[in-house]
Amino acid sequence: MGVREEQKEKRRKEILVAGLDMFIRKGYASTKISDITEQVGMSVGLLFHYFKSKEKLYEELITIGISGPMSVMAPTDMEPIKFFESTAKQIFHYLQSDSFTAKMFVLMSQAFYNEAAPQSIKDKLSNFDIYTPTTLLIQKGQVNGTIREGDPYALAIAYWCAIQGIAEQIAVNPDTPCPESEWIIDIIRRK
Amino acid sequence: MGVREEQKEKRRKEILVAGLDMFIRKGYASTKISDITEQVGMSVGLLFHYFKSKEKLYEELITIGISGPMSVMAPTDMEPIKFFESTAKQIFHYLQSDSFTAKMFVLMSQAFYNEAAPQSIKDKLSNFDIYTPTTLLIQKGQVNGTIREGDPYALAIAYWCAIQGIAEQIAVNPDTPCPESEWIIDIIRRK
DNA sequence: TATAATATTGAATATATATTCAATGAATGG
DNA sequence: CCATTCATTGAATATATATTCAATATTATA
Numbered sequence: 001m002g003v004r005e006e007q008k009e010k011r012r013k014e015i016l017v018a019g020l021d022m023f024i025r026k027g028y029a030s031t032k033i034s035d036i037t038e039q040v041g042m043s044v045g046l047l048f049h050y051f052k053s054k055e056k057l058y059e060e061l062i063t064i065g066i067s068g069p070m071s072v073m074a075p076t077d078m079e080p081i082k083f084f085e086s087t088a089k090q091i092f093h094y095l096q097s098d099s100f101t102a103k104m105f106v107l108m109s110q111a112f113y114n115e116a117a118p119q120s121i122k123d124k125l126s127n128f129d130i131y132t133p134t135t136l137l138i139q140k141g142q143v144n145g146t147i148r149e150g151d152p153y154a155l156a157i158a159y160w161c162a163i164q165g166i167a168e169q170i171a172v173n174p175d176t177p178c179p180e181s182e183w184i185i186d187i188i189r190r191k
Numbered sequence: 192m193g194v195r196e197e198q199k200e201k202r203r204k205e206i207l208v209a210g211l212d213m214f215i216r217k218g219y220a221s222t223k224i225s226d227i228t229e230q231v232g233m234s235v236g237l238l239f240h241y242f243k244s245k246e247k248l249y250e251e252l253i254t255i256g257i258s259g260p261m262s263v264m265a266p267t268d269m270e271p272i273k274f275f276e277s278t279a280k281q282i283f284h285y286l287q288s289d290s291f292t293a294k295m296f297v298l299m300s301q302a303f304y305n306e307a308a309p310q311s312i313k314d315k316l317s318n319f320d321i322y323t324p325t326t327l328l329i330q331k332g333q334v335n336g337t338i339r340e341g342d343p344y345a346l347a348i349a350y351w352c353a354i355q356g357i358a359e360q361i362a363v364n365p366d367t368p369c370p371e372s373e374w375i376i377d378i379i380r381r382k
Numbered sequence: 383t384a385t386a387a388t389a390t391t392g393a394a395t396a397t398a399t400a401t402t403c404a405a406t407g408a409a410t411g412g
Numbered sequence: 413c414c415a416t417t418c419a420t421t422g423a424a425t426a427t428a429t430a431t432t433c434a435a436t437a438t439t440a441t442a
Contacts, residue, residue: 025304025307026306027218027221027305027307028221029221030220030221030305113359113363113364114216114218115216116216116221116222150374151368153368154369154371155370157357157360157367157368158353158357160356161357161359162353162375162378164356164359165352165353165354166349168304169348169355173304176348177345178345179346179349179378180345183339183349183379184349184353186378187374187377191377
């Protein structure tokens with residue numbers, strides 16, 4: 001790859017990083033193109049040389065999110081409680097070590113719930129349901145006695161939403177001390 | 192109070208309810224005045240008869256939030272673990288029974304973290320710190336053996352952020368099954 | 383070095399939406 | 413029943429910001 005293309009890639013990445021940061025702090029709608037370009041240190045016009053529109057930029061971030069960090073959350077055939085332990089551990093590790101991934105985590109849930117998200121984004125996210133497979137895993141764990149009694153769906157909600165709330169806090173405010181993932185597991189673990 | 196003023200109060204409340212709902216779903220910036228007036232069933236112009244501006248409407252909601260529902264979160268001299276139990280219980284109760292309060296809960300944290308919030312709002316919220324008093328309570332609970340070991344601040348974060356994440360889910364999606372508050376207490380309870 | 387291709391800028395334009403306003407309709411009090 | 417006040421509307425205006433574009437600077441390569 002020529003030095004020209006390398007530069008271009010680098011620029012694009014700078015925009016993506018700044019965009020991600022702004023989007024999670026201010027939300028998609030209230031993030032101005034100028035917020036992003038100021039953070040990168042470029043003119044407003046130049047951003048459109050790299051991304052066709054604000055929406056395309058957002059879309060690309062979501063695409064990165066779906067393919068990358070979020071795959072941690074895809075349930076496997078692991079022992080249920082082990083899955084929840086390792087997932088929480090991994091997410092909490094990202095939260096502290098890799099701010100891009102931490103922020104990505106927040107962007108994804110915001111996009112998922114925000115009704116103002118562009119239609120194209122909603123489409124991409126529509127078949128990205130983590131609760132259904134998680135609920136099944138919880139049930140399995142209840143059968144084998146590692147997960148506490150109670151509505152499996154509600155337990156899934158409690159687990160993921162707790163992680164989500166903590167992720168949001170840390171992504172926006174990186175100097176927040178990170179809780180132990182074990183504490184969160186105790187939401188669902190049978191004692 | 193005359194029937195005229197009663198009507199006016201009622202209208203104002205309708206706008207506040209619709210505004211709250213829209214703000215938590217779409218965020219302050221991407222909520223259009225027309226989103227709100229359509230939900231209420233009035234013309235756009237009329238809203239300005241009741242509220243000077245979109246920002247003033249938002250401000251009034253925050254003011255209601257600070258004085259009302261959020262006072263649940265103000266620590267008392269209760270036994271620490273009792274405080275956390277009763278607070279969680281009460282919040283979870285609101286989440287299911289009183290959608291206005293549930294949404295208010297979400298609005299407040301969004302306002303707290305969203306850097307795009309109007310300055311006037313930030314001012315109102317700036318001395319609304321729940322973590323400091325909560326951390327002290329956690330320490331007290333650790334001394335008397337009811338709360339688990341670990342960084343008290345991180346425990347406070349874990350507790351409140353977990354509740355926050357769950358509240359957001361339920362406020363936006365009211366048919367979500369509500370987790371048991373006991374599960375959340377297990378984040379901090381010593382076993 | 384000359385030429386072509388690409389990066390960059392700032393100003394111009396388009397668009398979306400908050401806000402204002404003049405006009406109309408409805409309710410109230412005398 | 414009239415006059416006054418308030419509620420309501422829809423169109424006009426103001427404003428903010430996304431997007432385009434023509435001009436300029438920079439870089440790569442022949």
